[in-house]
Amino acid sequence: MSRSLDIRHRDRRELREGYSRGVRCFEIGSIVAYCAAMIWLLSLIIPLSTTFPWLMASAFMLGYVAADFISGMVHWLADTWGSPDLPFIGQALIRPFREHHVDQKEITRHDFIETNGNNCFVSLLPTIGGMLLPLDEPGWLFLATLFFSVSLWVLLTNQFHKWSHLDSPPRLVDWLQRMSLILPRDHHAVHHTAPYARYYCITVGWLNEPLYRVRFFQALEWLITATTGLLPREDDIGARAAEALLPEGPPPSAGIEPEL
Numbered sequence: 001m002s003r004s005l006d007i008r009h010r011d012r013r014e015l016r017e018g019y020s021r022g023v024r025c026f027e028i029g030s031i032v033a034y035c036a037a038m039i040w041l042l043s044l045i046i047p048l049s050t051t052f053p054w055l056m057a058s059a060f061m062l063g064y065v066a067a068d069f070i071s072g073m074v075h076w077l078a079d080t081w082g083s084p085d086l087p088f089i090g091q092a093l094i095r096p097f098r099e100h101h102v103d104q105k106e107i108t109r110h111d112f113i114e115t116n117g118n119n120c121f122v123s124l125l126p127t128i129g130g131m132l133l134p135l136d137e138p139g140w141l142f143l144a145t146l147f148f149s150v151s152l153w154v155l156l157t158n159q160f161h162k163w164s165h166l167d168s169p170p171r172l173v174d175w176l177q178r179m180s181l182i183l184p185r186d187h188h189a190v191h192h193t194a195p196y197a198r199y200y201c202i203t204v205g206w207l208n209e210p211l212y213r214v215r216f217f218q219a220l221e222w223l224i225t226a227t228t229g230l231l232p233r234e235d236d237i238g239a240r241a242a243e244a245l246l247p248e249g250p251p252p253s254a255g256i257e258p259e260l
């Protein structure tokens, strides 16, 4: 079914050229701000770890799952809506996702700054949120630790994503992938099947199947299209393919093997 879609991506070279000096500066600034904010937040919560070890450990674990969900939301937003032509956000945040569908191996050639700059920017919000919490009650400490954990795992998400595209990852990475403790390669390959409309979570991927079964992103797309008239994935796969997908019903039941 998806193979017959008339998918039209943007030009690969044009997308690469969109990685401008301005975007590079934005990424470096995000990394510096993120590191400063995380050190600050860590200095606030670490002294309390001996008093509330289990509370903080559970918040830290929950943060991993929350990061997986956030990675799915951000990825879905950037894949589905908007265009690289939008001022600022288009070049800095949407373009890399368009490029990734056109050339999924390009990410393996990105250096540390290009791999992690954007995610540092996304992680700034929970980090600053954690810094502003009062921490005078266990509930606030739980939340601050959760924010710290989310920020940390969201930062590492693109590294995990990059590793999922390596043909021969380092041994430890390969083991973590096979244990499904970080994003596995074959699992993420499902997302790279046209029309790139499922398995958006790219931290560890634990939430992909549940979100797929409850048609979470399809419901959001339906709601946004019904209220705004916008066409999901129009800029990514072209108007014809995006329109062809619209009248499709809900995705096939989860027992069916995805096409690879």
Ligand SMILES: [Zn+2]
Residues within 6 Å of the ligand: 075, 079, 097, 100, 101, 191, 196
């Ligand atoms: Zn994608």
Ligand SMILES: [Zn+2]
Residues within 6 Å of the ligand: 100, 104, 161, 165, 188, 192
């Ligand atoms: Zn990918």
